[in-house]
Amino acid sequence: xxxxxxxxxxxxxxxxxxxxxxxxxxxxxxxxxxxxxxxxxxxxxxxxxxxxxxxxxxxxxxxxxxxxxxxxxxxxxxxxxxxxxxxxxxxxxxxxxxxxxxxxxxxxxxxxxxxxxxxxxxxxxxxxxxxxxxxxxxxxxxxxxxxxxxxxxxxxxxxxxxxxxxxxxxxxxxxxxxxxxxxxxxxxxxxxxxxxxxxxxxxxxxxxxxxxxxxxxxxxxxxxxxxxxxxxxxxxxxxxxxxxxxxxxxxxxxxxxxxxxxxxxxxxxxxxxxxxxxxxxxxxxxxxxxxxxxxxxxxxxxxxxxxxxxxxxxxxxxxxxxxxxxxxxxxxxxxxxxxxxxxxxxxxxxxxxxxxxxxxxxxxxxxxxxxxxxxxxxxxxxxxxxxxxxxxxxxxxxxxxxxxxxxxxxxxxxxxxxxxxxxxxxxxxxxxxxxxxxxxxxxxxxxxxxxxxxxxxxxxxxxxxxxxxxxxxxxxxxxxxxxxxxxxxxxxxxxxxxxxxxxxxxxxxxxxxxxxxxxxxxxxxxxxxxxxxxxxxxxxxxxxxxxxxxxxxxxxxxxxxxxxxxxxxxxxxxxxxxxxxxxxxxxxxxxxxxxxxxxxxxxxxxxxxxxxxxxxxxxxxxxxxxxxxxxxxxxxxxxxxxxxxxxxxxxxxxxxxxxxxxxxxxxxxxxxxxxxxxxxxxxxxxxxxxxxxxxxxxxxxxxxxxxxxxxxxxxxxxxxxxxxxxxxxxxxxxxxxxxxxxxxxxxxxxxxxxxxxxxxxxxxxxxxxxxxxxxxxxxxxxxxxxxxxxxxxxxxxxxx
Amino acid sequence: xxxxxxxxxxxxxxxxxxxxxxxxxxxxxxxxxxxxxxxxxxxxxxxxxxxxxxxxxxxxxxxxxxxxxxxxxxxxxxxxxxxxxxxxxxxxxxxxxxxxxxxxxxxxxxxxxxxxxxxxxxxxxxxxxxxxxxxxxxxxxxxxxxxxxxxxxxxxxxxxxxxxxxxxxxxxxxxxxxxxxxx
Numbered sequence: 001x002x003x004x005x006x007x008x009x010x011x012x013x014x015x016x017x018x019x020x021x022x023x024x025x026x027x028x029x030x031x032x033x034x035x036x037x038x039x040x041x042x043x044x045x046x047x048x049x050x051x052x053x054x055x056x057x058x059x060x061x062x063x064x065x066x067x068x069x070x071x072x073x074x075x076x077x078x079x080x081x082x083x084x085x086x087x088x089x090x091x092x093x094x095x096x097x098x099x100x101x102x103x104x105x106x107x108x109x110x111x112x113x114x115x116x117x118x119x120x121x122x123x124x125x126x127x128x129x130x131x132x133x134x135x136x137x138x139x140x141x142x143x144x145x146x147x148x149x150x151x152x153x154x155x156x157x158x159x160x161x162x163x164x165x166x167x168x169x170x171x172x173x174x175x176x177x178x179x180x181x182x183x184x185x186x187x188x189x190x191x192x193x194x195x196x197x198x199x200x201x202x203x204x205x206x207x208x209x210x211x212x213x214x215x216x217x218x219x220x221x222x223x224x225x226x227x228x229x230x231x232x233x234x235x236x237x238x239x240x241x242x243x244x245x246x247x248x249x250x251x252x253x254x255x256x257x258x259x260x261x262x263x264x265x266x267x268x269x270x271x272x273x274x275x276x277x278x279x280x281x282x283x284x285x286x287x288x289x290x291x292x293x294x295x296x297x298x299x300x301x302x303x304x305x306x307x308x309x310x311x312x313x314x315x316x317x318x319x320x321x322x323x324x325x326x327x328x329x330x331x332x333x334x335x336x337x338x339x340x341x342x343x344x345x346x347x348x349x350x351x352x353x354x355x356x357x358x359x360x361x362x363x364x365x366x367x368x369x370x371x372x373x374x375x376x377x378x379x380x381x382x383x384x385x386x387x388x389x390x391x392x393x394x395x396x397x398x399x400x401x402x403x404x405x406x407x408x409x410x411x412x413x414x415x416x417x418x419x420x421x422x423x424x425x426x427x428x429x430x431x432x433x434x435x436x437x438x439x440x441x442x443x444x445x446x447x448x449x450x451x452x453x454x455x456x457x458x459x460x461x462x463x464x465x466x467x468x469x470x471x472x473x474x475x476x477x478x479x480x481x482x483x484x485x486x487x488x489x490x491x492x493x494x495x496x497x498x499x500x501x502x503x504x505x506x507x508x509x510x511x512x513x514x515x516x517x518x519x520x521x522x523x524x525x526x527x528x529x530x531x532x533x534x535x536x537x538x539x540x541x542x543x544x545x546x547x548x549x550x551x552x553x554x555x556x557x558x559x560x561x562x563x564x565x566x567x568x569x570x571x572x573x574x575x576x577x578x579x580x581x582x583x584x585x586x587x588x589x590x591x592x593x594x595x596x597x598x599x600x601x602x603x604x605x606x607x608x609x610x611x612x613x614x615x616x617x618x619x620x621x622x623x624x625x626x627x628x629x630x631x632x633x634x635x636x637x638x639x640x641x642x643x644x645x646x647x648x649x650x651x652x653x654x655x656x657x658x659x660x661x662x663x664x665x666x667x668x669x670x671x672x673x674x675x676x677x678x679x680x681x682x683x684x685x686x687x688x689x690x691x692x693x694x695x696x697x698x699x700x701x702x703x704x705x706x707x708x709x710x711x712x713x714x715x716x717x718x719x720x721x722x723x724x725x726x727x728x729x730x731x732x733x734x735x736x737x738x739x740x741x742x743x744x745x746x747x748x749x750x751x752x753x754x755x756x757x758x759x760x761x762x763x764x765x766x767x768x769x770x771x772x773x774x775x776x777x778x779x780x781x782x783x784x785x786x787x788x789x790x791x792x793x794x795x796x797x798x799x800x
Numbered sequence: 801x802x803x804x805x806x807x808x809x810x811x812x813x814x815x816x817x818x819x820x821x822x823x824x825x826x827x828x829x830x831x832x833x834x835x836x837x838x839x840x841x842x843x844x845x846x847x848x849x850x851x852x853x854x855x856x857x858x859x860x861x862x863x864x865x866x867x868x869x870x871x872x873x874x875x876x877x878x879x880x881x882x883x884x885x886x887x888x889x890x891x892x893x894x895x896x897x898x899x900x901x902x903x904x905x906x907x908x909x910x911x912x913x914x915x916x917x918x919x920x921x922x923x924x925x926x927x928x929x930x931x932x933x934x935x936x937x938x939x940x941x942x943x944x945x946x947x948x949x950x951x952x953x954x955x956x957x958x959x960x961x962x963x964x965x966x967x968x969x970x971x972x973x974x975x976x977x978x979x980x981x982x983x
Contacts, residue, residue, distance in 0.1 A: 137870050138883060140839045140848050140973070146900060148971070151843050173879070550844040 057197020361659025709773025717781025
C-alpha cells in the first residue's frame with residue numbers, strides 16, 4: 001500500500017461518520033406526503049389530508065358471518081357493548097337504539113333552534129294555520145301515533161321536521177334488532193376510531209380490540225351456534241394496516257432471499273468472506289451517502305425513498321465485481337496492469353455518469369418521491385463508485401485472489417458468437433415491439449392510481465359488498481368547506497345547503513350530509529330564536545290560525561309555554577351534543593386543524609346505484625362556488641387522486657425523455673463517434689422496448705414504477721454496453737481483455753437479475769412492477785449489448 | 801259428545817276458513833281502491849274526515865294517498881314510512897317506532913295474506929264466512945295493548961270493506977274501503 005492511499009481512506013472514514021450522523025438525525029416520514037406535490041394546490045392539499053386523516057380513514061366495517069341470525073345478533077350486541085366502553089373508539093353503531101331516548105330529548109328540547117322550517121313566516125297566522133293543518137293531516141296517518149301526544153306542545157310539527165332533517169339517508173336493514181345485510185346473512189357494525197387514519201399503530205390496536213371483543217364474546221357463550229360465527233373486518237384502516245404489514249413482510253422476506261442468493265453467488269466467485277464484505281462496502285457507503293444527501297437536500301426522508309433506494313444495490317454492487325474480477329489481484333504496478341486499470345475506471349466512470357444523467361432527470365419532478373429517489377441514486381452511485389475506486393484497492397488484502405474466471409469468460413465468448421449470429425433477430429424484435437407499443441398506445445400507461453394499490457382485488461370486492469349491505473356506498477364526492485373558525489365554517493355549510501336544496505328538489509343530486517344539521521351556526525340559531533313571537537302575540541295569532549281548524553287554540557297552551565321557554569333558552573353549543581349520537585355524526589363530518597375547521601359534506605347521487613353525473617357535478621360546483629366563494633371546494637377523491645398520479649406520470653415520462661437525451665449528449669461528448677454512441681444506446685433502447693412490450697403482452701399496463709424500472713435498465717445496462725464498446729476499442733488496439741470482462745459482466749448481471757427477479761414475485765404491486773421490469777431488462781441489455789457489439793468474429797474466435 | 805264434536809268441527813272450520821281467507825288474499829298482486837277515513841281524536845274538537853286512494857303491491861308496498869282535504873301521501877315500503885305533504889317529505893324508519901309498526905303491519909299482512917306475520921303481533925279471530933268475514937286483531941303484547949285495544953277488519957272474499965282501529969285512549973279511526981279502481 002502506498003502512502004497517498006491513506007488520504008482517501010481517511011476522507012472516507014470522516015465522510016462515513018458525518019453521513020451516519022446526518023442519517024441518524026434525519027427526519028423520516030412514512031405518511032402520504034411523499035405523494036403530495038411540492039407546491040400543492042388547495043385541492044391537492046385537501047385530497048391528501050382527506051386520504052390521510054379524513055373521517056372516512058377512521059371507519060371500520062365489521063361483519064359477523066355464518067351460523068344463525070340470533071347468534072350473530074347476540075355477538076353484535078356483545079361486541080358493540082365492549083367497544084363502546086373502549087376509549088379508542090369514537091363511535092360504535094350496530095343499529096341498537098342506544099342513544100334514542102337522549103337523542104329524542106335533545107331534538108325535542110332544541111327543536112325551535114334546530115328546525116330549518118323555523119322562520120318568522122312560520123309564526124304568522126297563515127304560517128301557523130298551514131303548519132298545524134299539516135300536523136292534523138299527519139294525525140290521521142300511521143305516524144299520527146307519534147304526533148298525537150306531541151300535538152299540544154308541538155302543533156307545527158317541528159320535531160318531525162328536525163327528525164327528517166337528520167334522517168335523509170337510508171338506514172341499513174335490521175334483523176333480530178341489529179343491522180344486517182339485506183339478505184340477513186351477516187350482522188353489520190360500524191366503528192370509528194378516535195385516532196386519525198394515518199396513525200397505523202393506533203388503527204392496528206383498534207382492529208385487535210375488535211378481534212379480541214369478538215373472541216371474548218364467542219368464548220363467553222356455550223352455545224355452538226355462537227361459536228360457529230366468523231368475524232370479517234374491512235375499511236380504510238384495515239387496508240392501510242394490511243398494506244403496511246405486506247410491504248414490511250415482503251421487504252424483509254424478499255431482501256433476505258435476494259441477499260442470500262447474491263451472497264452465495266459472490267462467495268462462489270470470490271471464495272473469501274473478507275472480499276465479500278469488502279464488495280458490500282460500496283453498497284453500504286452508497287446507501288448511507290444517498291440517505292444523507294436526501295436528508296440534507298429535502299429536510300425529510302420519505303419511507304418510499306428508502307424502499308426504492310435499496311434497489312441501488314443492483315448497480316453499486318456491480319462496481320466491486322468489475323474491480324475484483326477484472327483485476328484478479330492487487331495492482332502489481334506494471335505498465336500493462338496500470339493501463340488496464342485506467343481503462344476500467346474510465347469505463348466505470350462513464351457508466352456512473354450515464355446513470356447520473358438518467359437519475360438527474362428525476363430531480364426536478366414535482367413528486368417528492370421521485371425527486372428524492374433521483375437525489376438518492378445520484379449521491380449513492382457517486383459514493384459507491386468513489387469508494388470502489390479510491391478505498392477498496394487499498395483495503396484489498398495482499399493475498400487477495402478471486403477464482404480465475406477466464407474459463408467462464410471464454411465460454412461466454414463462445415456463446416456470444418452464437419448470439420451474434422442471431423443478431424438479425426433484434427431487428428424483428430424491435431419492429432414487433434414498436435408495432436405492439438403502437439397498437440397499445442392508448443392503453444400503454446395506466447393512469448389509475450389503484451394500479452399501485454397494495455390492496456388485493458378480493459379485499460376491495462369484500463369492502464364494496466359490505467358497504468352495499470350497509471347502504472353506505474363509498475362516497476367519493478365531497479364538498480370541502482374550510483373556515484377560520486367553527487362558526488364561519490358552519491355558516492358556510494348553511495349557505496351551501498341553501499344553494500343545494502333546489503338541486504335536491506329537482507333530483508339533480510340525492511342529497512348531502514352537513515355538520516350544520518347537527519349543530520346549526522349561532523347566526524342561524526339566533527335568527528330562528530328571534531323569529532319566535534312572545535306569548536301574548538303567539539296566543540293571538542294561534543286563535544286566528546285555528547279558527548278554521550279542528551283543534552282549539554286553548555289546547556295548545558303547552559306550545560305557547562314551550563315557545564316562551566325557547567325564546568330565552570341558551571343556544572345549542574358543541575358541548576350540548578355530548579352523550580347524543582349526534583356527536584359522532586358531527587365528528588364524522590368535521591376535522592379540526594389548530595384554529596381552522598374543515599367540514600366534509602358527502603354528496604349522495606340521485607340514484608344510489610350510480611355516481612352523480614358530470615353535468616350534475618358541474619351544477620353542484622357552480623352552486624357551491626356561488627354560495628361560499630373561496631371557502632368551499634368540490635372534491636372527487638378518486639378522480640382527483642388519479643389526476644394527481646397521472647400528472648406525476650406524464651411529468652416523469654417527459655423528464656425521462658430529457659434524461660435519455662442527456663445520456664446521448666454525454667456519450668457524444670465522451671465517445672465522439674455516432675456509431676459508438678449508437679452501439680451503446682441501441683441495446684439499451686431495445687431492451688426497454690422489448691420489456692415494455694413483453695409486459696403489455698403479459699396483460700399489464702405500465703405504471704410509474706415500470707418507468708423507474710426502465711430508468712434502472714438504462715442505468716445498469718449502460719455499464720454493459722460501455723464495456724462492450726471498450727472491448728471494441730481494445731480490440732482495435734490489438735489486445736484481448738475480453739474473457740475476464742465478459743465474466744465480470746455475467747456475474748454483475750446475475751446479481752442484478754437475481755436481486756430484481758426475486759422482487760418480481762412480490763405481492764406488492766410497486767415492488768413486483770420494479771422487479772418484473774428490471775430483471776428481464778438487465779438480462780436483455782447484456783444480451784443485446786453483446787449481440788450488437790461490433791467486435792469482429794476473428795477476434796472472438798482468437799480468444800478460445 | 802255430539803256437542804263437543806260440533807264445537808271441534810266449527811273450530812276447525814274457522815281455523816281453516818282463516819287459512820283459506822289468507823290464501824285467497826295472498827293471490828292478490830296489486831290493489832287499487834278508494835277510501836274514506838274518519839278519525840275521532842280527543843285532542844281535536846271534531847272528527848277529521850279524509851278521503852283518497854289506497855295502492856297495494858305484493859308483498860310490502862302500501863300507499864295511502866289522501867286527496868281531500870289536503871293532498872298527502874303515506875307510503876310504507878321496505879320497513880320505512882314516507883310521509884309526503886305540502887312538498888315536504890318525512891321518512892321514518894318503522895324500527896324506530898315500535899308503537900306504530902303493528903298498525904301498519906296489520907293492514908299490510910292482511911292484504912298480503914301473511915297469517916304468520918299477523919299472529920306474531922296479534923291474536924287473530926276469524927268470524928263469519930269467506931263470503932262475509934270479520935277479522936278481530938287484539939295485540940298480544942302488553943306494551944302494544946297500552947296503545948291499541950283492537951282492530952276490526954271486515955271483508956267480502958278477497959275484498960276489504962273497512963278497517964277500524966280503537967286505541968287504548970279511546971281515539972278511533974274508521975277507514976271505509978270503496979270499490980276497486982283501475983290499476
